[in-house]
Amino acid sequence: MRDSIGIRFLIVGLLTLLMFIPLFFVSEIVQSRKYYSEDTLRDVGREWGGEQVISGPVLVVPVEETVDQTSSEQVVDPITNEVKMDENGQAIFKQVTRRVTVKRDPIYVYPNAFDVKIATQTQVRHRGIFNVPVYQADMTVAFDFPTDLIVDMAVNEEVILWDDAAMVVDISNNAALRGVAVLTIDGSAYPLEPIASSERRAGITADIGDPREGTSYDLHLGLNGAQSLMIAPVGRQTSVAVTSDWASPSFSGAFLPDGSDISDAGFSARWTIPHLARTLPQLSRDNYTSTLRRDMAFGVEFIEPNDFYQKSYRAAKYAILFIALTFLTVLLIEKGTKRPAHPVQYLLIGLAQSIFVLLMVAYSEQFGFAIAYAISAGATIVLLTFFGHFGLNLGKRTAVLALMLLVLYGVLYLILQSEDFALLAGATLAFVALAATMYFTRNEDWYGPEGKGMFAKKVKVPAPESIEAKAARTAAAKAAEAQN
Template sequence: MTKSPVLWKMLTLIGCLLLLLVPLSMLSSLITERSAWRDSVADKLSQSTSGPQRLFGPLIAVPWSEIATETRDGKDVTVQVNHLRYYLPDSLKVTGDQQVEQRKVGIYQGQVWRTGITVNATFNKEQLDDMAKPGIILGAPQLVMGVGDSRGISSVTPLNVGDKQFDFQPGSGLPGNSEGLHVALPAEMLQQKTLALNFAIKLQGTRQLEVVPLGKNTTFDLKSNWPHPGFTGSFLPEKHQITPEGFTARWQSSWFANNLNSLVRNDFTVSTEKLPAFSAMVVNPVDQYQQTERAVKYAILLIGLTYMAFFLFETLTALRVHPMQYLLVGLSLVMFFLVLLALSEHIGFNLAWLTASLTCAAINGFYLQAVLQGWRRSLLFVGGVLVLDAVLWQLLQSEDSALLLGTGVLMAALAAVMALTRNIDWYRLSATVTSDAATEEGQNGEGRFGLWK
């Protein structure tokens, strides 16, 4: 059994496949590296413009103090303890109109968005009723609004409260995130049963826009010209519509769902980044690196099926293909994925796939014409490789049914091999090849590996 030429042929082909794993591994590392460079573009845009934005507010920060008695050194001492109460809106409506622009850094591109945001909030005095007690002194309130990156604040209108207007000042003073804006309010406004206010802010950012639903009832309506949104965060939009011209989305939440009324209250110290939020992300529509990486995972399937076709051809004909020729054809298939990666950065994935397939077919067609001793056989194998390329492309496009299609291809290939070799006597084939090798050895006076003569 160990002297069977068919066995040695199969082991040699397996060795060729294992050897090709080395350049495929290097190619995977190159894809990861190029993808990291592409991701760094978003970081560069964030550094030169502004990063992701998270809106936290508006809410009213009310400083208050109480008189308490403490025992120190056996004596009762009266002290004043200071606290901070956050007065949350009873109703919060945020409306945004987003415009996304493409920015290029070298051959890579990223997106910068600008959003005009209108904020309407209503506060109910019942939230402060528990503070109407003797010994509690209320300080001067401030309305605060936190943002993720204050560099993105292009402009902000004055705060409208009834027929009065108040100008915002920089800084939010919120724990864990001081970036934003604030405005001082008259203390008598806290005595109003209902306090309604509104303002508008123009914000710039990259990647995503988030809104923390602080209101007892909060809605967020966003309209954008970007047709490739990513809805992440703690809440999916209640409804959305995506067209080639852009998207619209609407989020809604309440304290029953997010429990923010208990998280943001007295002496609030939780980082605003850890709170639930509505989120809309600007997603890159074509990720050629992810698609190429997925394609490389099918490389062994493509090379293996090609080698199977050569092995079957050798078995059914008297023509022999040398291991070096197997290896060169395998390297040309590896180069297909490298050409795909290089071209996809400039002309897109689908066109790069077509170009790489035709280039690889032309090279193999020219080479196999000499190996297989004829254009007819060469074109037949090249056509088979192009069909495999088309099937592989379909696998990449059909993510949900990729396993089903891949399994079907393997079953079809196995069925074809079994059908074409069902009448072959493998023992007789091995004996014939061994006998031919011995005869040639006697004639030439030297031994040759009879499998590849």
């Protein structure tokens, strides 16, 4: 069986499939470390302010109506002040109609023009071995309200309480508010208060009085946040401009920016959202805040692109290809040696390459990806080269194994650095490896030397003649001779 290259190919193929087991557990370890890192990011980010979604300002105008309200009341004796009873001892009721004032659904008014400018400064917070990017945002908003349309929203005998109107801005977490928080209407400052709500609603509000008297509104807020900053397009014409010193933004949400400039010094982005691009009425008796925040918000995520956990997980996925190529190289260059590699030796090679991924994750958490990759890949290449020389007795052919390992881990580094071209590089490498194998094995005798391989043609050898048969044959020969 050792002389049949075909059988050895099949065995090495089965060993390659067997290596999926350790690679599966390696992938699970990488994922568990990634989840632990993400939990740390969320915890630190939440303490700093968390992911911010800003929706507002919205003008809320109370409405009330005086109506006739009929109710059943017990009949009371005006003299004794006791409830009158019928002959069956049951209380007597009468229908009473009174005019009462009741509150109706308020009118929600969204801005006409909604111009937002946000400047953020980022910093990195540390917890244990993890780095957490957070930001401080300085936001200025200029807006106005179409107050001339409010009166058309009143029906029947409803009365609009103009003097009780309030402006509301919803945010994700009031604890994120830092520094300035100023509202000015036509140059006059108005005090801001947190929203008092039993629904865990976060935000700020201001009693602004009769909104018909105001024409120009300006809001200035300072807030902390982490991971993302999102804006809801509340205006009939929404314009948002964001500048930051973060060099790796990821734009997300319902709308992508009209244009952006990204460099090592930071980024700037601009959005313009017309009212036809959003499913939101300008005035409504329904509160669309939840819909705005959930379905229409847009903005930027402050992320670490292609972090080392993603790279390590992708390395574990590609590892089976590199293990197979290493096995194939050993199988081809050991041809002609007195003692071919044992299956256990192939397993040791595969386990070393599986542990390479764990080394890369462990060192990346301490030193960063580039240094960790160099240490892990270098240690693995040196280990397998020494094993090839002393364990597999490859002699001068060890240089071929070392060169192949250098090429493989160099290609893997390029694959992990560029996610966009990873599939192209991996597919090309696999095709080249297969083509090289077909070329170098073009003259192989896959069945092995004649008569020695498992699938070699079998030649029938006559069974040895027994003593009894030989004696019978001799006696028959003598009898035939006597007759002649």
